[in-house]
Amino acid sequence: FTGIFVNHGLMRKNEEIEVPVALRKLGINVETVEASKEFFHELEGIVDPEEKRKVIGRTFIRVFEREASKLNARFLLQGTIYSDVIESGAASRSGEKIKSHHNVGGLPENMSLELLEPLRELFKDEVRNLGHSLGIDKFLISRQPFPGPGLGVRIIGEVTSEKAQILKEVDSIFMEVLRESGDLDKIWQSFAVLLPVSSVGVKGDKRSYGYVVALRAVNSSEGMTASWYELPHSVLRQASSRITSEVKEIGRVVFDITDKPPATIEWE
Template sequence: MDNNKRPENMERITTAALAEKFIQEQVKEIQNQVGDKKVLLALSGGVDSSVVAALLIRAVGQQLVCVHVNHGLLRKGEPEQVVEVFRNQMKANLIYVDAVDRFLDKLQGVAEPEQKRKIIGAEFIRVFEEEARKQEGIEFLAQGTIYPDILESGPVKAHHNVGGLPEDLQFELVEPLRLLYKDEVRVVGDALGLPAGMVYRQPFPGPGLGVRCLGAITRDRLEAVRESDAILREEFAKNGLEGKVWQYFTLIPDFKSVGVRDNKRADEWPVIIRAVNTKDAMTATVEDVPFALLQHITNRIVNEVKGVNRVCYDLTPKPTGTIEWE
């Protein structure tokens, strides 16, 4: 039997009772797999890794070592938020690693999306290996792999949770969510008692803003992605779209367009806004954002984000366009 293939008779987790049944099964599986060894978890603060963390805490408690890697590709304010929620509020055993320069140096000049994903994924594992050497008894690496990651690996795009792991990987993988769709993960997160703001936080790709700063990443363009994304999230929250729209973000391509600023020609980047709704991430529809709000967001971005002179709205559903551009 293929452990990465969801059984046809597996019931969709839609209720607290079904979630609790799943949790109990996974706790037993994790305990049997891990024994008295330690588990290293890549804790990004997204819903998938947060649910894995809660499951592992319930199953093996202090045997879990959470590592939060700041690779410079997170959204504005996220590293600080992860430390606050997990270390200060959830009392997790959290190690914070500042690896910004390390990741961005490795990615310098790399334009091909799959190569970027694999560099980021491989470097993540290297960081964890280094942290593991500082610990005693770590034999397992927990990951927030979910079923769409497995389905899309290969024919569509490489996911850092599935493809691109180094050949010298020294950990056995623990992937308790690998057969669940995103909506099921949220139901399980609710049942585990995680804060609503964490459970319903919009999805974020493993490579982070690295796949939203299209082409070869530069620090100035990456910062423009981060700042424009923060404006979009702030305005969606103010206007009642936070929680209503499944995923929304900005991205910046690796080219400039001609514009006018202060009565002079200005060659600057365009920002592309993506806002979609989906149940399971396999198909997606585009959110009908009020035009006046789009105009307001555009005005803020072109005036507040350095190096941006144009804003576009992506109207493409999935299929044909995947949710992310890379």
């Protein structure tokens, strides 16, 4: 078995290093493919979230098939879970599509690889229980959910390499603050969203005009419903202060207090 790790440039900070290392510790042979420039090129000018998901899905398969052909690979093994299927409207004929998931509605119909989805009928909590039963390391099992399109659906509007780097720094700071406060292990999912708006501010004695980021933290068990997590004001203050002082492109920080429903966990 050989895994192919495609770095699309939209992972969280340092994940393109951490993920292959973690998999190799499990004895899995992993080939890393650097394809971020290809993904950012394909995403130029695209702002519609459904189209972004499909472009990322198509580009991923193109890169994956190109590399898989060098290994004579026949299968694409995906971690699709049941909530992905439901939200993509594929669970039943009457299912309403909420948003396409890259691994359900975002893959091209004519791909040459045979698709394997062993977790397709399990919810996230059931997948974690299965992992515990199989003796998989808690570090991997307890990782927060992360969308296949990555930061591509956490950057509202057009996705660029510059915006991705900004969001990686913001997200990393937010996670560090939550880890230091002891809140991170109590939260199902937490992340930052880069908004397509800028805000006037003051840094030092000068006018600033920077991006707005939204912070989100929710609790759930299976991902179909979620409640926003009530972070202490002191933690929010620390996150906001660090983000605006350490990431010069950010001018304002807001906190999302919307449950699912009516919102989805991810913004796109």
